[in-house]
Amino acid sequence: MSEAPAKLVGIVLVSHSAAVAESVADLARGLTGGGTTAPVAPAGGTADGGLGTSAELVSAAAAAVDRGAGVAVLMDLGSAVLTVKALLAEGDELPENTRLIDAPFVEGAVAAVVTASAGADLAAVEAAATEAYTYRKE
Amino acid sequence: MLDADFFRRWMTAAAASVDREAERLTALDSPIGDADHGSNLQRGFRVVAATLEKESPDIPGEILQLAGRQLISTVGGASGPLYGTLLRRTGKALGDAAEVSREQLAQALRAGVEALMALGGAAPGDKTMVDTLVPAVEALGTSFEAARAAAEEGAVATTPLQARKGRASYLGERSIGHQDPGATSSALLIAALVEAAGE
Numbered sequence: 001m002s003e004a005p006a007k008l009v010g011i012v013l014v015s016h017s018a019a020v021a022e023s024v025a026d027l028a029r030g031l032t033g034g035g036t037t038a039p040v041a042p043a044g045g046t047a048d049g050g051l052g053t054s055a056e057l058v059s060a061a062a063a064a065v066d067r068g069a070g071v072a073v074l075m076d077l078g079s080a081v082l083t084v085k086a087l088l089a090e091g092d093e094l095p096e097n098t099r100l101i102d103a104p105f106v107e108g109a110v111a112a113v114v115t116a117s118a119g120a121d122l123a124a125v126e127a128a129a130t131e132a133y134t135y136r137k138e
Numbered sequence: 139m140l141d142a143d144f145f146r147r148w149m150t151a152a153a154a155s156v157d158r159e160a161e162r163l164t165a166l167d168s169p170i171g172d173a174d175h176g177s178n179l180q181r182g183f184r185v186v187a188a189t190l191e192k193e194s195p196d197i198p199g200e201i202l203q204l205a206g207r208q209l210i211s212t213v214g215g216a217s218g219p220l221y222g223t224l225l226r227r228t229g230k231a232l233g234d235a236a237e238v239s240r241e242q243l244a245q246a247l248r249a250g251v252e253a254l255m256a257l258g259g260a261a262p263g264d265k266t267m268v269d270t271l272v273p274a275v276e277a278l279g280t281s282f283e284a285a286r287a288a289a290e291e292g293a294v295a296t297t298p299l300q301a302r303k304g305r306a307s308y309l310g311e312r313s314i315g316h317q318d319p320g321a322t323s324s325a326l327l328i329a330a331l332v333e334a335a336g337e
Contacts, residue, residue: 046214047214050214051172051174052174052178052214052215053214053215053218054214055210055211055212055218055219056211078215078216078304078305079214079215079216079218079219082216082218082219082220082257082258083210083218083219085219085257086210086218086219086222086223086257087210089223089253089257090207090210090226
């Protein structure tokens, strides 16, 4: 029996919509299969339930999934991307070793959660999620 | 010289102006955006005004950094991180001086606009806030009044442009003929600056 890795990379999924962020988190967890699943937190919509991005929800989600192995943040578009970039530039709003992952939202989230659940480090999680850009559908 | 009171007046005037113009900003955002620019900025600047009433640093740079942080936290749309970054970076560039000159402010705002452009990836001519802010900050080197005129001119000049950034860019040629909401709110921000200067 192999030893479980001590620390897993955390995944944050930022969408304009709370429902989208939660559903994509469910999807990614569901496709991960049995065994340990990396911590995943959705951060969707504004704090009052509307469409948009809440910096506070993003910060809280990142703190919730931080196990000390780094946090990978995936976003859908527009203000979600700009908010994460602005928070990273701030310096103290997100856990140390938080990284913006430039990847397609759904495919990247699945790749990131599967990879992180297997115990990969942050760089490998990022590589897997980013590679999702190359999966052609036709 | 511009002291902490000046910068508080600027932020208070900006909040009042966004409050007055929120409906117009949202109306401009309806045909080419998602019809939330006015309400988003209104929420953000109300928090800025309330925060500055509670805790008011005596350092101009700190006031702008505090305001910028509130905008990033509370706006909910792309304008939050963009204006938040503009104010925060401008505040950082002002350092811990208790008073600054108009020229120093223009210099600091230039750094702020550069940070905003780096974050959003927009260049002049893309039909964004950049079309207002770049000429306004340039003109601020001359006078407050020149900055206001340049900002207004820049905002109006976005009407014939085709959007190349943000949600409006999905509309392609159909974005032509509408004044950009972000360029319009940027002109309000500059007008509030001039109002704070009492000119």
